[in-house]
Every structure is written in C-alpha cells, then in structure tokens.
Amino acid sequence: MSVLLEARHISHRFGRTLALDDVSLTLRRHEILAIVGESGSGKTTLLNMLSGRLTPQSGDILYYDGHAATSLRVRGERAVRTLQRARWGYVAQDPRAALRLDISAGGNIGARLMASGARNYDDIRAMAARWLEAVEIDVDRLDDWPRTFSGGMLQRLQIAATLVTDPELVFMDEPTGGLDVSVQARILDLIRSLVRRLGLAVVIVTHDIGVARLLADRLIVMRRGCIVEHGLTDQVLDDPQHPYTQLLVASVLPV
Amino acid sequence: MQGYNFAYLDETTKRMIRRAILKAVAIPGHQVPFASREMPLPYGWGTGGIQLTASLIGADDVLKVIDQGADDTTNAISIRSFFARTAGVRTTTHTDAATLIQTRHRIPEIPLRDDQIIVYQVPMPEPLYRLEPSRAVSRRMHAMADYGPMHVKLYEDITRFGRVAVSYDHPVVVNRRYLMSPSPIPAFDNPKLHRMPALQLFGAGREKRIYAVPPHTDVVSLDFEDRPFNPIRAPHRCALCGAEHSYLDEMVIDDRGGRMFACSDTDYCASYQAREA
Amino acid sequence: MAYVAVKGGEAAIAAAHAWLARVRRGDTRLSAIAAAQIVAQLGRAVDRVMAEGALYDPQLAAMAILQAQGDLIEAAFLVRAYRTTLPRLIDSDPVDTAAMRTQRRISAIFKDLPGGQRLGPTTDYTHRLLEFDISAVAAIKPDAPKADPDPAIAATLPRATDLLGAESLIEGEVPSLNEPIDLTMSPLAFPASRDERLQALARGDEGFLLALGYSTQRGYGHTHPFVGELRMGAVGLRITPPELGFAIDIGDIILTECQMVNQFAGSKTTPPQFTRGYGLSFGHADRRAMSMALVDRAMRAEELGEDVSAPAQNVEFVLSHCDNIEATGFVEHLKLPHHVDFQSELETIRAMRREAQATKGAAPDEADNAGL
Ligand SMILES: Nc1ncnc2c1ncn2[C@@H]1O[C@H](COP(=O)(O)OP(=O)(O)OP(=O)(O)O)[C@@H](O)[C@H]1O
C-alpha cells in the first residue's frame, strides 16, 4: 500500500513544555493507525499537526496527493483548508464543540457538502438522510436540532457529518472518550464497519488499549512527546518491547 | 461653504479614500478597511456613502441622492442639501441626468450607464456577521473562501420555512470569489448588480470599510440549483403610473385595511406617468 | 407616513429645525446661557465632552453642549465632526504626568507617601443632600483653596507606582519603540495593540467603560484591583517643531490619570510582580480614568496568560462597541425609513403563509386570525 501521510522530525514546544520531540511516522492508504499513550504525552498535539490544525515549529508534514508529496507548509493555509473541508475529516472527542447546535441534523451533515461546493438542495438533503441512516439515527430526526440528541447520537451525528464528503483520511481524537461503556461499544462497532466499508485511512488517538486492538492495523506508543514503540497492533500488544509499553499493556485487565 | 474645503473633506482624506477605492476596484467584493472620518451626519445615516461621494465628486458632477428609491425622503434631502451646500454642485432627481448617484436601500429601475457611478450606503458590510460576530474570524473566512456556513443558513431556511427567508440584503458572490453584502436593497434589486455597466461603490462609515463591484462584473445571488434565487415583489401595478414590473411601496390609506401600491422609485414613476400621458 | 411624505420633505425638515431652535432657546423671559458660563460652572460636563469628543478645547465643548441642549453624546458628536476637519499640524511630545502640577493626588495602597494625600476639589466626601438654597451652592468661602498654591511642591510628587517599581514589585513600563498608531488616521484592526486599545478607551463612552469596569469587580474577569494612584492637575503640552529642533511649551491641559495595581503574574521561576491597568482622561474625570484602567487591565488577560472569558476581556467586543458616536448613530438610524426592506419582508412572509396554508390544505388555521 502506498504512503498517504508522512511526518518528518516534528518538534513542538508550548512555552517550556516540549510537547513533541522529533516525531516521525508514515500512514499508508486504507490503514488505521492508533496513537496511544498516557495523558499529556502529546497525542492530541500530534494529531492536530497531522491534520493541519496546528503548524509544527520544526519538521514537516507531507501529504501524498496522487503521486506527488507536498508539505502542508508549502501548500499553504488555504490549500490545507480545502483538504480539511472534504478529503480529510476530523472527529473530535466532544461532538458539541464540532457540531452547530442551532442548525438541524440535516444542516450539520450537509455543511461539509455545501462547503465543498454542493448546490443542489434535494441532493444534499437526500445525502444527509442516507448518512443519518448509516449511523443508525432515525431519518425522521433529520430536521431536529442536535440539542435534542443524546450524547451517543451526537457522536454518531458528528461521524455522519464528517464522512458525508467521502474523505480518504479521517483523524479521530478519543471518539468514544466522553461516552459510557455500553454506548462506546456501539460507536466503536459503527466506526469499525464504516471504516472498512469505505476503505478509509484513519489516525485515531486513544488511551484505551482495547480500542486500539479492536480498530488499528498499526500502533504508536507515545510518552513525553516521543514515540517509544511502534509496529503492528498485535505484535506490539502481545510482545511489547519498551518497558513503558509493557507497563501500559500490563495495566489493562484481560477482557 | 466658509471654513470648509470643497465637498467638506480635506484633500488628504479624499486621497486616502480614493486609494481605498482603487484597491476595492482591484479586488471586487473584498472589503477594504479605511480610516473613516467623523462626518457631520451620524454613523448609520450614510457616512460611508457620503465619504465616497465627497472624495469622488467634482464641480461638473450632477448628483442624485435617493433613500428607499425616493429623492424626497428626509435623509435623501438632507444628504443632497449637504453636498449642495459644501460643494455647490448641481443636483437632480432624474436618474439619467445624474453622473453620481448615492443610494440607500434601492437601485434605480432604469439601467445605469458606464458614465455613471452609484454609491451605496452600507450599514453592515460583513455578510457573515450574523453567523460569525468576530470580524477577526470573518476576515479569515473570506481569505479562505469559507462560505459553507452561509449556504447552510439557506438550507436551514428552506428546511424550516420552505423558502429562503432573506428578503433584503441577500448575499451575493462577486466575480466568483468574494461573498458580499449588496447593502439592504430588496432581493428584487439583486439582479441589477450583475454586469452593471456603472461602477458600483459601497461605503460603510461606522464599520470603516469600502468595497466595489467594477463595471460588467459577475454578481450572483446565493441560491441552490433546484431552489433558484427568486425575489418577489408585491403582485400589483403602481397605482400612480400603472407600471407592472417596478418595485412597489405599500401605503395604508385608511384604517379599514385599505392599501395602495406605488413605485418606490419616484423618478421612474414620474417619467412613466409622463410617457404614458 | 408623514416623515416620508411624497412631497414636502424639505419643508418638513426646515420646520423641524426651526422648532428645535425654539425649544433649545426655551423661555425667552430667562436670559440665554453663555458658553463661558458653561465652561466655568459645568466643568464636569465640559470634561466629558472633551474626552469623548477627543478634542481638548473647553470653549468649543461648551458651545457644543449649548447647541446640543445639554445632550452630552450629541455634544461630543458635534466636537468630533468639527475636529475631523482640522488640519494636523504637528504631534505633541508625550506629556509627562510625573511633572503634573497636581491639584489632586491620592493613593489607596499607601497610608501616606511622599508629598502626602491631596484630596483636591472632590465630591468624594460630600453628603449627597440636594441643596435647596441655590445661593449656598454658589457661595465661595473666602479661605477656599485654589489650584497650584505652590507650583513647586505640586509638581514634585513622585508616582506611587514608582515606589513599588523601585523594588521591582510591579511590572516595568516598557517604552514603546514604534510610533503609536493614530486611531483617527488608520482604522482599528484586530488583534489591537495596547496603544490602539488605550486610544479607543480614552474616547470611549463613560457609561460603557463604567459598566465594563464594574463587571470585572463583580467576577466577570476579576483582576484584584487597587488604586495605586489617581492624580489630577495641569500638565504642560510641548511640541518640537522640526525647524526649531527643540521643544517649546504651548500651554497647559488638565488631565486625570489612574494607575491601577492588579493581581500579580509570575510563577515559581519568574518572580511575581503586580500588573498595571492604565487610565487617562482629559479634565477632571476620576470615574472615567478608573474605569478605563480596569478595562485596560482586563483586556491584557491574554498577554498575561489568563483565561479569556468575560466580556471586558474580549478586546474585539469592547473596542468595537465603546465608541458612543458610532453606537448612537447606528442605534438611532433605525428611525430612518426602512419601508423598502420591510415591504420585501411583508411579501416574503405573505408568500410563506400562503405556502404553509396550501400545505395544510383546507384545515382551519388559527393563524388566519393573526391578520398581517
Ligand atoms: N495549547 C497549549 N498550550 C500549552 N501547553 C499545551 C497546549 N496544548 C498542549 N499542551 C501541553 O503539551 C503536552 C501534550 O499535550 P496533549 O494535549 O497533546 O496530550 P495528550 O496526549 O493528548 O493528553 P490526553 O490524553 O490527556 O488528551 C501537555 O504537557 C500539555 O500540557
């Protein structure tokens, strides 16, 4: 599989905190990569750099567009915005921050379509309805405001609103973080089936080893801004090399 | 007028405004910040338009000022007399006799020519302000052409009301790039913006912005392919001149619900009457 | 509809102006007020108009107050509209408020300080009892103090905040290297630098500044303020004409300056220091200078690494709405005819109602009786 996204020697400081310390990684097409690690290890910061929401102080992010690779820095802010509007997606931990609560569910799903040029009302609406079904929300909620939705429904709505543009690459930051366990399982199932069906490449941040095992092809373990271990998910989890990873895996109770 | 320069503003200020106009013409639909001056008329009463007019007007110009389409509405009278007093220029109520037309809320009914300039008074130059109150953020949205939220608003209107609920100040895209407020003209007037031979200048004094639509520039009202932009007017004839396609004012003529409809463009109405007679 | 009468608008305006002139003059059996009387006896009103009108000229401010029937926002507007036409001959040198010939100088953070606390002509400790005997208001005690009894003493009072500065207990004032932005010559842009912010606040509406300053005291952006020093008095204004190459004195202006001392910033490694909020106003204007200092400090939240959540901390919100000339114009412009827009709203709402009723079919509709 060919490379889609590549980080080269990313470093970034917030004041005196070295949030990322010389991080490099590659993501292939259709691949699911999980980033795990303790709180404050730099997972979200790394995800924000990869997705162009933050610019690293040093190092480069390269996106392989067709055959050519160009760094996000060289592409410029406007080109990156264009990518973010359609070909890339971002699923935040808190759907309330990502969705517009004063806009109907259909409007929220249609937003990315409209932002990338869709101009046919009926088509947009039909597409929104299809996606509402795909995330298992009743179609007659299409014109309802998200504030009337439950937490799990909101997260599913956010997933629909992200995937509606048929992106090739989706970034997710703890997509099940704010939900209770029973709801988590359902959302994870949904993500797994959609991701496989659509052949998405995904970078998912989680501190839950179980989530990583369920979804990811490959795994990156972070600690204090560095990648301490990476490899195929099963390999890393079954035979952790780095002492920190061993600790991480050991601290998870067997299911 | 004693103690003041021709057309009130000093020449340095006029030059500053003309530079902003040139920039605005070069980037159609883009809002150019300018150091708006305090004018002797209140903000919101046309100070942007007045500053544009003051910086453009010459001794040979013939000025027409309208508000709500009419030459004899109070604020139009006030602005016209301001320029008659400070610049001593000729004024007119005839659209075709004017070289410079300052307007609030309307575009004259008869097509303007390439030797005319129309100046719009603009209260809120930022078309995104209801969606995004911070101008620092909305400026970025313009830079990135992040106009999706505006369409989402139209989507919501259609979903909720069955049609777009914007009836004036309907946003337009200029030259396929910038989203622009056409000022609070009725949507009925929007098509006149498109490829108008006259130079169109927009001035917002309080918000300190100038923008422009150069002659013959594409101006497209926001809509959906399957819900095309469809402005409406009162389905009546003008009671005074009989015109069938002009924009009408509705006047309440008694306390039993009696209504009369008449052209909002008073010059158009008068010349239509003269022609028909 | 009378005010957009199809004909006769011109006559209506002329009549309105004539009527206004009559109302302004009031009862002609009473003598007319002279501007000089306003300068002399309504000093606080004159100060406010000079501050918000952004022009130091008591005589013009008094004329404006008279012309505006005592409506101070209207008066400030008259002053601004005149000011904007004046040629800009030269920029003055920065005024030195440390060399102020103070009539009033108080500090709330020291019981006593070199030069002492000087109350000056303040209403602070008056009992707010309405004086029914107007001759008592006008009476002057023969031993009443005057400004500058001894200019030599009055001009040598150290700033209370400098006493803290000597120990580095308060952040230093770093002189700006750049020419300050002139808000009247270039439009406000965000993010706004502190020089722009202070300029906008200096001419901002006193009521708005007061309310925002007050809101910070009530918890919306709290800054733990103390009045380090409030001083009022005459400051010499100097210019340096390029052809002379040295500064010359062109006169005095009365200023009120407030140095607010606020909660400290710092960490385990950076020694903590008090922070500053600054207020300056034309004339004698304690309330205005203090409010300005509170709001200035609140707007520094981001720079000082504080959470930005309260209205007074939102620089764009505060600066975009503090100018009462802009605000009053836009609020009052709603009086202008808007019937063209309203007409299109009418047609739209009628069309929507028709469509809604058609959808409902023949079913009776309570909205029918709403009668638009
Ligand atoms: N905007 C910011 N300003 C200052 N420091 C920041 C900022 N964002 C992150 N940091 C710091 O950078 C480090 C990495 O933070 P990051 O949010 O990437 O961690 P994380 O691995 O996502 O943690 P969690 O699992 O708790 O979400 C932390 O020390 C954090 O305090």
Ligand SMILES: [Mg+2]
């Ligand atoms: Mg995180």
